[in-house]
Amino acid sequence: xxxxxxxxxxxxxxxxxxxxxxxxxxxxxxxxxxxxxxxxxxxxxxxxxxxxxxxxxxxxxxxxxxxxxxxxxxxxxxxxxxxxxxxxxxx
Amino acid sequence: xxxxxxxxxxxxxxxxxxxxxxxxxxxxxxxxxxxxxxxxxxxxxxxxxxxxxxxxxxxxxxxxxxxxxxxxxxxxxxxxxxxxxxxxxxxxxxxxxxxxxxxxxxxxxxxxxxxxxxxxxxxxxxxxxxxxxxxxxxxxxxxxxxxxxxxxxxxxxxxxxxxxxxxxxxxxxxxxxxxxxxxxxxxxxxxxxxxxxxxxxxxxxxxxxxxxxxxxxxxxxxxxxxxxxxxxxxxxxxxxxxxxxxxxxxxxxxxxxxxxxxxxxxxxxxxxxxxxxxxxxxxxxxxxxxxxxxxxxxxxxxxxxxxxxxxxxxxxxxxxxxxxxxxxxxxxxxxxxxxxxxxxxxxxxxxxxxxxxxxxxx
Numbered sequence: 001x002x003x004x005x006x007x008x009x010x011x012x013x014x015x016x017x018x019x020x021x022x023x024x025x026x027x028x029x030x031x032x033x034x035x036x037x038x039x040x041x042x043x044x045x046x047x048x049x050x051x052x053x054x055x056x057x058x059x060x061x062x063x064x065x066x067x068x069x070x071x072x073x074x075x076x077x078x079x080x081x082x083x084x085x086x087x088x089x090x091x
Numbered sequence: 092x093x094x095x096x097x098x099x100x101x102x103x104x105x106x107x108x109x110x111x112x113x114x115x116x117x118x119x120x121x122x123x124x125x126x127x128x129x130x131x132x133x134x135x136x137x138x139x140x141x142x143x144x145x146x147x148x149x150x151x152x153x154x155x156x157x158x159x160x161x162x163x164x165x166x167x168x169x170x171x172x173x174x175x176x177x178x179x180x181x182x183x184x185x186x187x188x189x190x191x192x193x194x195x196x197x198x199x200x201x202x203x204x205x206x207x208x209x210x211x212x213x214x215x216x217x218x219x220x221x222x223x224x225x226x227x228x229x230x231x232x233x234x235x236x237x238x239x240x241x242x243x244x245x246x247x248x249x250x251x252x253x254x255x256x257x258x259x260x261x262x263x264x265x266x267x268x269x270x271x272x273x274x275x276x277x278x279x280x281x282x283x284x285x286x287x288x289x290x291x292x293x294x295x296x297x298x299x300x301x302x303x304x305x306x307x308x309x310x311x312x313x314x315x316x317x318x319x320x321x322x323x324x325x326x327x328x329x330x331x332x333x334x335x336x337x338x339x340x341x342x343x344x345x346x347x348x349x350x351x352x353x354x355x356x357x358x359x360x361x362x363x364x365x366x367x368x369x370x371x372x373x374x375x376x377x378x379x380x381x382x383x384x385x386x387x388x389x390x391x392x393x394x395x396x397x398x399x400x401x402x403x404x405x406x407x408x409x410x411x412x413x414x415x416x417x418x419x420x421x422x423x424x425x426x427x428x429x430x431x432x433x434x435x436x437x438x439x440x441x442x443x444x445x446x447x448x449x450x451x452x453x
Contacts, residue, residue, distance in 0.1 A: 091312050
């Protein structure tokens with residue numbers, strides 16, 4: 001199971017500056033847990049204390065916002081692309 | 092109550108080719124009724140089958156779109172002027188280009204789907220840019236260069252040396268000077284035809300609606316979330332299209348929010364807690380990033396005014412300068428959105444510093 005996960009710039013310090021990592025899991029939540037196992041501290045930046053997606057971060061599976069799919073339970077499969085996109089403030 | 096009405100080209104076959112007529116009515120609704128009685132067929136060209144004026148037809152009373160006033164019940168007084176502008180082919184305002192303007196804009200006028208008609212639409216347009224910084228500088232330069240008739244700038248800061256790599260409206264001799272004034276000077280040096288209106292104030296809950304109201308399109312070019320949410324809510328409440336972008340380090344985001352089709356809160360319903368959001372000062376921002384995203388905002392604004400191409404509505408454009416890659420993801424209106432959803436809970440502007448958990452700005 002190989003899912004391409006795109007890491008936004010603010011989180012790359014936790015992934016050894018990698019902008020793309022390979023992940024695994026049957027759902028978005030599984031993928032996040034898998035990432036946490038390899039890059040400690042990443043989950044806390046994406047999810048709040050209740051393990052829900054923080055409201056200033058969006059996750060897209062193959063370009064679709066998971067908030068309009070099944071949220072963190074959105075299933076993923078081999079070959080899917082998962083993008084983590086936080087709000088940024090600069091201008 | 093006699094009012095001058097400016098008739099768009101497609102309607103003139105009903106008025107004997109007259110571009111200006113007089114009509115009577117205490118409200119816009121009555122005025123349109125009088126136009127129908129004077130020129131039968133007028134209603135049929137103006138209203139759709141449901142008896143509504145479609146969104147591509149704009150009616151202005153004394154330069155203000157009536158949707159920002161009282162709609163068809165907008166009151167009229169003796170001496171007022173009403174303009175009807177369909178935003179489709181043939182809807183260009185009656186502006187005569189000078190020989191110099193034809194030369195200045197010649198590289199645009201020859202473009203397909205632009206022409207003198209498109210140029211006249213730009214020259215009649217009013218765009219508000221909130222911020223004359225990293226994003227605002229290229230946005231304003233390219234909109235001025237393209238000949239947008241009125242550019243409003245909201246900016247209260249003074250130029251600092253750390254601005255110069257990316258805030259290309261400002262120069263060494265502007266350090267310590269009002270960025271609004273320096274922006275106006277730079278834009279005038281490029282195109283003196285543009286009417287640059289300065290709003291040298293901090294945009295706030297108290298003034299945002301009054302400032303935004305007079306413009307056709309709003310381009311937030313701000314460096315903080317509180318102002319983003321403020322501009323967003325004002326645009327939703329006033330039904331103004333908004334061309335949003337943000338940048339940090341080597342990345343940028345851009346989208347277009349059209350009235351009724353989603354807003355910034357649909358995308359990011361709530362800001363991060365204070366301290367969890369990196370800023371350009373803390374994380375850095377490459378100057379090239381807003382240099383790429385700002386002109387994209389300008390391009391989307393021009394497309395909205397001209398009614399050409401496909402704007403980024405429903406799409407979030409993501410730019411990664413290090414990968415030199417553009418990607419898109421699909422975004423959509425959230426029916427549960429607090430301000431533009433089916434049952435909005437935010438129906439007036441709020442305290443955005445409090446919403447974002449930051450200390451109040453000066």
